[in-house]
Amino acid sequence: MRLTGLASGMDVDSMVAKLMKAQRAPLDKLNQQKQLVEWKREGYREVGSKLITFSNTTLMDLSLSSSTQAKKAEVSGTAGVLSAAATGAASTGTLDISVQKLATAASTASATGIGNKPGSTLISTLSSETKITINKVDIPIDSTDTIDSMIAKINNSKEAGVTAVYDPASGKLSLTNKSTGADAQLSFGGDILSKFNLAAPTSGQDAQLTVNGISMQQASNRFTLNGVEINLTGTHSAGQSSKINIVQDTDKIVENVKQFVTAYNEVLSSLNSKSDEERYLKYQPLTEEQKKDMSEDEIKLWEEKAKSGMLKNDSILRQSLTDMRTAIMGDIDLGNGKKINLADLGITTGTWNEKGKLYLNEDKLKQALAADPEVVSKAFGSGSIASSGSGQTYEPTDGIYTRLRKISQSSLESMAQKAGTSKTNSDLNASFIANSLMGVELRDLDNRISNMNSLLTRKETQYYKQFSAMEVAMNKYNSISGSLSSFMS
Incomplete structure (x- = not known):
């Protein structure tokens, strides 16, 4: 606790705060720079999440033969x-x-049951045995087991593989193999089951x-x-x-192509939106001091502007967009000098300002399928992607799904190296790779911020020491002045 200004009457804390405000300007710049890097990295993670879902879920599912050759x-x-x-x-x-x-399944049932006994009847009242054996599997029975709990144990035993049913009115029990066929025979044994008078099992067929x-x-x-x-x-x-x-199933194939067009347009729109998003340079991240003078709504609106355009004209996004549009409009080499283009299937792009958005003419696609039932499989489903999923470029013989998956994986690899985003996890809360370029940059900023905080702490202490020295000097002066006044009087 500092006691300042007692001799001078000055508001030392306020004066030190004003002096430190100028000193903190470089620290504010570092914190703002760090915030911008973090926002940009989050932008990459958002894009990466969409590409992972598009590549590893949508395209993977659509590339199955059940989709392309329905x-x-x-x-x-x-x-x-x-x-x-x-x-x-x-x-x-x-x-x-x-x-x-x-x-049919092998089965058995009670010839004569144990009489009218509720399912809550304890097994121990029927037999002192502690297990039953079904299909050579031992099922333990304890003193607290009732008929109902025994039935549950039988039905829950995957190894025994039977379905048990008990009728409390007649006291009859039945056992039926869950597997059918002549090889799936039924066997059982033990004193407990003998009490239910089970007949010899019928064979499955x-x-x-x-x-x-x-x-x-x-x-x-x-x-x-x-x-x-x-x-x-x-x-x-x-x-x-x-x-x-x-x-x-022409209708299903057409529906799957429509699903692709929708998913592709959504991803394309997202990448274009991020790449074209306006950057408001005058809206920098707010400092803690600035936030104190603003309402929550004002802070939210300001930060929306400040976060905007983090990936404007980003090279990774631009490359992805270019590669995707080139892959979509390029010919697919079918071999033997034959080629096919998506335009042949009724898939075309819109006007230039729609930036590659696809449109589907269903009638033309159905005509193409009528002429060649395998045309969608050839155009979309051909080619394969390596399990590593990175560093791959598509071939002229690759179908559209394979091309786009390779492009997506290449983009994800680039973002992982730069921003440390995941290449496989679409969770927006997934952790970042620490040794990425931006991860290293953030560690450097953290070190600089820490050093700057230490420097400012020392500077603040120095200011207080200087004011304290002034207070001591003024106290001495006031003491001497008082003594002289007393002497002169």
């Missing part, structure tokens, strides 16, 4: 016997299927069917054949069958 299964013939869904691996054509038997004249068996009623997911729900009468016709 098929659908049309079922005809006897109703209620089967359903089907085509995957991207399905080939166009027809499957003629006749189902003779459905796959495979589904039996004929597909395009070939007899086959399936352990499950759900299986995939020729890229078609089939679910058997009934059997055919003699001489009957169901037909599964695999055709191209």
Whole structure:
């Protein structure tokens, strides 16, 4: 605690504060410079988050064969016997299927139950045994277990792989394998289960069917054949069958292309917005002193202006935009001297001031698909991207999705090196890489700010010492003056 101005009557604290205000100007500049670097780095992270989502989620999903070569299964013939869904691996054509038997699971049930006993009945009242065995898996039973909790333990045991059902009215228990098929047999043992008088288990059986004249068996009623997911729900009468016709799902392919156009335009708009955002140079980051004289709304409005344009004309963003637009409008080399362009599929750009925004003519795309069902797969889905995802340039043979993913990964690599942003994590709160160029710059600023604070602390102490010395001198002068006055009087 400083006691100042007692002899001089001066407001020393105020005078020191005014002297220090001028001294703090370089420190304010350093803090403002640090804030600008942090805002710019956050801007990179925001852009990076959008590119990661675009590349690693949207484009990755759209590049799957189920998107570029979407098929659908049309079922005809006897109703209620089967359903089907085509995957991207399905080939166009027809499957003629006749189902003779459905796959069943091995099961057992009580011949006579334990009588009318509620599920809250303790197992210990039925047997002193401490385990049951189902499909060679031991399930422990303790003194607090009831019938209901035993049923829950059975059903929750993945290793046992059965479904248990108990009827308290009759006291009967049933066990059914979760897996169907002739190989999935059921076994059980132990004194507890013997109390329920379970019958010998019936064997499971495979589904039996004929597909395009070939007899086959399936352990499950759900299986995939020729890229078609089939679910058997009934059997055919003699001489009957169901037909599964695999055709191209043009509507889904068009919808996926529309989804791409929308996602691409959103990313393009975001990059253009950041690159073109106005920079207001007269709005610098506020100092703590400046904030004291402003309301929260005033501070918010000021900082919105101060943050604006952090990435204006940024070289990384500009390069990304140029590469993306070039990749979109460039020809895709199909080999054998054949090439294709997105314009052939009805995808074009707008006017120059829309800066590369894409538009889709659905009718033209459908016409292209009618002429060549694989055209979208060729134009969008060809090519591959290395698992490292960095330092890659696209090839003329790469499809649009691969090109844009490589461009995105290259941009993310550049931002990681410069700003320390993540190349894989789209979280806006993800930590920065410390040894990036901007990370090193911020550490240097922190050191300079720390040194400046130490210097200012010493300077402030010096000022107070000087004023204290003045106070001591004035006290002495006042003492001498008083003594002389007393002597003269």
